[in-house]
Amino acid sequence: MSEQEDKPQQDINQIIEKRRAKLAALRLAGNAFPNDFRRNDLASDLHKKYDEQSNDILEANPIIVRVAGRMMLKRIMGKASFATIQDMSGHIQLYVTNDITGESTYATFKHYDLGDILGAQGTLFITRTGELSVRVTSLRLLTKSLRPLPEKFHGLTDREQKYRQRYLDLIANEDTRKVFVARSKIIQSIRDFFVTRGYLEVETPMMHPIPGGAAARPFATHHNALDMDLYLRIAPELYLKRLVVGGMEKVFEINRSFRNEGISIRHNPEFTMLEFYEAYQDHTYLMDLTETMLREIAVKILGTTKISYQGHEIDLAYPFLRLSINKAIQKFQPEYTDVQLNDRTFLINKLRSLNIIHKPEEGIGGLQLYLFSETTEHLLIDPIFIIDYPTDVSPLARRNDNNPEITDRFELYIAGREIANGFSELNDPEDQAVRFLEQAHAKEAGDTEATHYDADYIRALEHGLPPTAGEGIGIDRLVMLLTDSPSIRDVILFPQLRQEN
RNA sequence: GGGUCGUUAGCUCAGCUGGUAGAGCAGCGGACUUUUAAUCCGUUGGUCGGGAGUUCGAUCCUCCCACGGCCUACCA
Numbered sequence: 366m367s368e369q370e371d372k373p374q375q376d377i378n379q380i381i382e383k384r385r386a387k388l389a390a391l392r393l394a395g396n397a398f399p400n401d402f403r404r405n406d407l408a409s410d411l412h413k414k415y416d417e418q419s420n421d422i423l424e425a426n427p428i429i430v431r432v433a434g435r436m437m438l439k440r441i442m443g444k445a446s447f448a449t450i451q452d453m454s455g456h457i458q459l460y461v462t463n464d465i466t467g468e469s470t471y472a473t474f475k476h477y478d479l480g481d482i483l484g485a486q487g488t489l490f491i492t493r494t495g496e497l498s499v500r501v502t503s504l505r506l507l508t509k510s511l512r513p514l515p516e517k518f519h520g521l522t523d524r525e526q527k528y529r530q531r532y533l534d535l536i537a538n539e540d541t542r543k544v545f546v547a548r549s550k551i552i553q554s555i556r557d558f559f560v561t562r563g564y565l566e567v568e569t570p571m572m573h574p575i576p577g578g579a580a581a582r583p584f585a586t587h588h589n590a591l592d593m594d595l596y597l598r599i600a601p602e603l604y605l606k607r608l609v610v611g612g613m614e615k616v617f618e619i620n621r622s623f624r625n626e627g628i629s630i631r632h633n634p635e636f637t638m639l640e641f642y643e644a645y646q647d648h649t650y651l652m653d654l655t656e657t658m659l660r661e662i663a664v665k666i667l668g669t670t671k672i673s674y675q676g677h678e679i680d681l682a683y684p685f686l687r688l689s690i691n692k693a694i695q696k697f698q699p700e701y702t703d704v705q706l707n708d709r710t711f712l713i714n715k716l717r718s719l720n721i722i723h724k725p726e727e728g729i730g731g732l733q734l735y736l737f738s739e740t741t742e743h744l745l746i747d748p749i750f751i752i753d754y755p756t757d758v759s760p761l762a763r764r765n766d767n768n769p770e771i772t773d774r775f776e777l778y779i780a781g782r783e784i785a786n787g788f789s790e791l792n793d794p795e796d797q798a799v800r801f802l803e804q805a806h807a808k809e810a811g812d813t814e815a816t817h818y819d820a821d822y823i824r825a826l827e828h829g830l831p832p833t834a835g836e837g838i839g840i841d842r843l844v845m846l847l848t849d850s851p852s853i854r855d856v857i858l859f860p861q862l863r864q865e866n
Numbered sequence: 867g868g869g870u871c872g873u874u875a876g877c878u879c880a881g882c883u884g885g886u887a888g889a890g891c892a893g894c895g896g897a898c899u900u901u902u903a904a905u906c907c908g909u910u911g912g913u914c915g916g917g918a919g920u921u922c923g924a925u926c927c928u929c930c931c932a933c934g935g936c937c938u939a940c941c942a
Contacts, residue, residue, distance in 0.1 A: 493901085516890085519903095
């Protein structure tokens, strides 16, 4: 690769130009991108071990360390300088001097730029102001940075740039790093939670010939060799239940699903979902399990069951309320009476006054659900399970034994948002076939989110799905909740944005 | 998709009623051997998101476009 080739077409900023000249000089002097420096020490480990150590002891028994990282701050003071480097664990200060580090190394160091990746060896000491530092004996530039860092005090605040150039956001903003470390820990603790309980983690296809398992518009793609249309999955549900048919009685999957719908503060086209299924259990078991899991994760991540989300103080420690849609509306909107909420005409008029469009043949339960979504959902700050969802809007859920109009289903709301959706699975293949047909008719009638008839799934159910409970949890939203992030984009490393330019 | 607010130096931001742009950080030069957003002195850097219009004159007013934030709709 020649240097001419990788020059950008646009005007080169003079800072970049200057740095390119430095890189050119490095190339002439030898290997500009060496990979023979081995780090022995992480910043945070050194702080943990030696922050409390007295300087006398450190000076008496010199501890030789090798650290590496990106230079974030540089303070040149004549013949001695301080530099702060940042590695994956944190920061450590280097003390670079004319006499100890050597005149030529020191002179070279003075021309290093903020953002350069350095490797240093030296001994630990504690400065007059009490900061553990490395008295550098040897110092090398491992990677030249050609572009200037964001401003050192304010960091990077431009939201577009944070999302597009996440690497810069991660370099400059510790808060961002913390969020994504927390995300990783949350997912790990979910994994631990299920594996500990005897669940098997599986991966099912993300490319589906028939999209199913949710009401949503899919992304479409095409396989050339098979000459076959495929859809990015909108949910893993139907495959996971096939696995339960196959004898994997406790399974879970944590991975991406895709929905071709609007983008907002709560929606990214690809999002991470946990789904888990357990045979010989029902939805009430799932609610108990969910409470236990959320408490456990919160304690692991935050050290407490108390979470603070966008000004709301929420404690997961108490048993979560469980209310039907109807009861929840009455509790949070006392102006509505039980009689009104069961009066079809009242509901239709109310929805019309709220400008809510619904299917003309919608049943009482469906109308209540519309009213609930509009008036009550956002008020559900403390954790609450909403139960007894209408069968019409739950094509994969088991009918309630006493009332076939509702299903054994719940959704969990926290901070006004749906966090989880679970139910006792519909394992009657003939009922499922009828429900699929209803969906197929709705699709023909123009409902773009209605699901397809999945004949293989019916065939699987005909082999016998044991009575099973299954649940899905939106991981991104859970991470938002636990990291106090206002937007889903703050918890997804590279959220979907419009094309640049 | 609809509404609304925004886009000024590499970054963080000022910029009055329309008179062609400033600061801090970063950079460059200088002083400084325990600083930590180091400090002090000097200094480079701009197609004011793009295009069109109004005007003697536009960063500023109008329109169109691009991108982004927020609200809203569908959804998890």
